[in-house]
Amino acid sequence: MKNDSQSLRLLFNLDPDIVFLNHGSYGACPKPVFKAYQQYQKDLERHPVQFMQETVYELLERSRAALGAYINCDKEDIIYVPNPTHAVGTVIHNVDLEPGEEVLSTNLEYGSCDRMWTYDAEQRGYKYIQAEMNLPIEDKEIFLNEFWSFANDQTKYVFISQITSTTGMILPIPEIVVEAKKRGIKTIIDGAHVPAHISLNIKELDPDYYTGALHKWLCCPKGISFLYVKKEYQGGIQPMVKSWGWGEEYEEFKPSAQLHSPSRFINVFQWQGTKDMSVFFTVPEAIQFQKEHDWDSVRSRCFNMVIEARNRITEITKLPKICPDNWLGQMATILFPIEDTVAFKKTLYNDYQIEMPVMTHKEHTAFRISIQGYNSEKDIDHLINSLEELI
Template sequence: MEESENILYNNLKEAFMLREDITFFNFGSFGACPKPIFEEYQRFQRELEYEPVQFIVNKGPEYMKESRVRLAEYLTCDSDDLVYVPNPTYAVNIVARSLDLKAGDEVLSTNIEYGACDRTWDFYCAEKGAKYIKQTISLPLTSKEAFLSDFWKGFSDKTRLVFLSQITSATGLILPVKEICEEAKRRGVLVFIDGAHVPGHIPLNLTELNADFYTGACHKWMLTPKGSSFLHVKSEHQKQLDPLVVSWGYKSDFPSQSQFLDYHQFNGTRDFSAYLTIPKAIAFMKWNNWLGEAEDCRILVQKWLPRLCELVGSKPLAPVTDEFIGQMGSIPVECDNPIDLKNILYNEFKIEIPVMVQNGQAYIRFSINVFNTEEDLVRLENALKDLKERKLIF
């Protein structure tokens, strides 16, 4: 897998295949894949179809290993501590199913986590007689210290694992997970960080963070095709993780040096081409000054978030600084029907933007990436004014 020389764009909007007639503010849900990375995806898919057996049995595993090495360099970790998974929810299921929870044990989280992960912990905790504690976080946040104070109020001598997002889904907030990891270690409990929105969005050094378990999506802010994510597990915990799907890697006839990889990397026949595009995505970001571009996007979010909140009569969910706000901003709104509101924004105004509800509060979450402009945000502002005049937002 070699880096292409033709991945430098003067206008990065041209790199994306998004519809011209849609104002796209929902990068946070599934991302969008630039043309060179998508072409790499299709190149691997064609190679798969030219000789399926050789690809899946021989070449594919070598490609996968090379891809993991490149991702590990990007995330600052050991490649043998990474396995690829289709999405972070899959990774959470691996850990939740395998964790040796007993009746009465507790998993401490927050009440602003991603719904699919909440459901996963509810399911496995109920199965094992444990409790999933969704500690209430006071919003808006006033400081990092206030968040930490709220969070640790949920800790008890029964807490066995801390689970929380580094960047939340509905609220779009960046949480102080480094401090959480440090304090959890001091208290002697494991930490699992859901970093679905992190890679390609804000800097991530897994060695420095030192979480026991970490999952992140590559198909969001890291620009790869859909269905490419990873699970990072510290070496001392790997053998306790059972395969979510039992396949040929379990008690393998040809074991590798890593049970972790044998158990979790191959789960039967599937197209894993999306995983193999990660080196191309890293090269694309490097060539196109992604850190600088991300900073410009973050500045745009921070400029417009207070303005849009004021328009609908609400306030930002935290101080509008790099500490809490990245390339996503969530606007608290009052409305009768969030689903209808989302559909109206799309059908009438051609704006693709999520309207989510958490703890009874609706949020319009806008994501900004390199193809978005001030004109896009003016379009959103005008749409919100119209909806407010029609009393669809109040």
Template sequence: MSFSSSARSDPCCLEAAASAEAPLCDRSLWGLDPQAIFLNHGSFGATPKKVLQAQSVWQERLEAQPVQFMGEELPRALRAAAAELAQFVGAEPENLVFVENATGGINTVLRSLSFRPGDQIACTNHGYGAVRQALRYVCERWGAVLAEAQIPFPIAGPEQVLAAFAAILTPQTRLAVVDHLTSPTALIYPLAELVGLCRQRGIPVLVDGAHAPGVLPLELESLGADWYTGNAHKWLFAPKGCAFLWAAPHRQAQTHPLAISHGYGQGFTAEFDWVGTRDPSAWLAISAALAFIRELGVERLRQHNHTLLLQARQLLLEKLEGIPPAPEKMLGFMATLPLPPFWQQWIPELPLAERARRLHDYLWQMHRIEVPIIPFAGQLWVRISAQVYNHLAEYEQLALALQRLPK
């Protein structure tokens, strides 16, 4: 993994900053509320105006002649968009299809598989909540057993992830569902090593890469996983509802979309490219989103966001007197940090999740700061994101808001 910078000039950026303290790109290129401090790109992303304009053009083309568009133009346009995205994530176009979000991609694979009573599905305790619910559903349906590796947090290093995951694998393990970059704790898992561990045991691997595209360089064809799903609406700047599912060729015959339609039995891309009438404009706008990233410079963007994230994390840890819960090498553009003890004891009679919700709402309503408060491992955490429109003074405002309890 590299965050090396390759500086370049481009029309949409401000002058290159000497450090990540200044935004890399003018915030007016987004439709974000100018009065808000938006430190939560990780939840749903934020789509640049020019990408939304490109999406609108596709919608207009659809509505100008819906029959011709759906029947003649869309199949070619969709495959062209998939090919462009595939190149960015290191995949062959015929192995990549669009889905609406990574949760849908996970469900697509899980619902395509069958299990027997007593079969085991392996995951970790840092998994996304919706994915854990999908795993719970599948296990209840088939009588399978969910084995959850207990990854510590705070964590000393990626070797703890490997050790904990290896400890739960058994001869009954039929599927491993692993994160690339975790949602609650913002950790980059040692994915290549986890995939290798499972391959040695003949265990298929489904990767939840919801947060990885745009943050980490991807080479899906050489990873060795069986399935990989990731969002494009987060760190790739695509419109909401744009995500992908990659499947290894030997897994495609058993992998079917959640909605079976006219393409059933005609091959992987044929099945997924048409699942019924829907608005495909978010998928087709991926070309504009990738063009926006190329204008910024892919490595320049990664270096800026990673550097800003580390600066912001250090600032918050110093202001809140916290201890780093993870090494820098396990972080991308997000970091999950402990809240001070007085926040942990705030309204103790309420459940942890309700306290998290109230603190989130307080920060938004009283300080106009949008940032997630995470209930995890019996305590409250704050998860910050770093994006090209953010600057260090915004994290200063967050620190000030968290240094005292509301009156």
């Protein structure tokens, strides 16, 4: 099937009058995947009881099997949640930390996760340490040395993004996981932007906990992410909401416990009260859509466009790049002189029909571009022409 930007743009429901350079925030769903999503909703409404009491478990099993094959982990080791914030909150709810012990993170993490860790640390008396990672990044070795300089004997967990939301940088997570194991530190990886953006092999990476959004770069409808928990930690993990599937009668698999999984981990999480889980069933369709459109070549094209766009913009601003090219995928945060970030974003959207996030990081002002398969060189030209008028 055709996978040029013009052909792909027709397969998404995005407003054709908007230059959409913000796939990273909430993603965008292709029409065939969205159609499948709506069909699941129709099936639910046609047979509400049959669907909720039987079909839902079959579809969850099918979906987890597809995702497990895609990210290379056992389907019994992953559960679905609405978003990575929910997943991280679940892990925080279960971490075993004593007063004075530490969780090591960075100053580059997503704000909602920072807030949860900060709150929980204040309540329980442990420390949430945010390593100050200086920008621009020069190379991997310097980054790793700076990061580990904040660790000590009290560090029990590392919480870190594989691709950071604010910078778009791909951090050296494989090296961090390996070093953490040597130090006896457990790893909690926020991979919100990873699935279908860069390669993810859970068994090879071997983190203790991992979460990724599937409505971003995999292009499922909004509200689906996964939480992976290593088998040795599944026995004691508790959901924040306890419902059917939790309790003594589910501690051992019994066929009479209708259509529940042999896995306690799956049992206690997959049913948390009545809700429309249709989005959780769309993973096979999203994977198939990208396979049919040769998404590896789409990703490669998008990466080249990101690098080209960043080069052209920094030629205009003469400001430094925050990291080398090989730290980027389909997103890049680019420094830009902005007096009022809120007004600047409104001007971009209202006057130039450009959708992209604008931010402040320490003393810097910047914006982040996301390039997906439906973006064209014409989109980049329009952005740069607009920036030249605004600078």
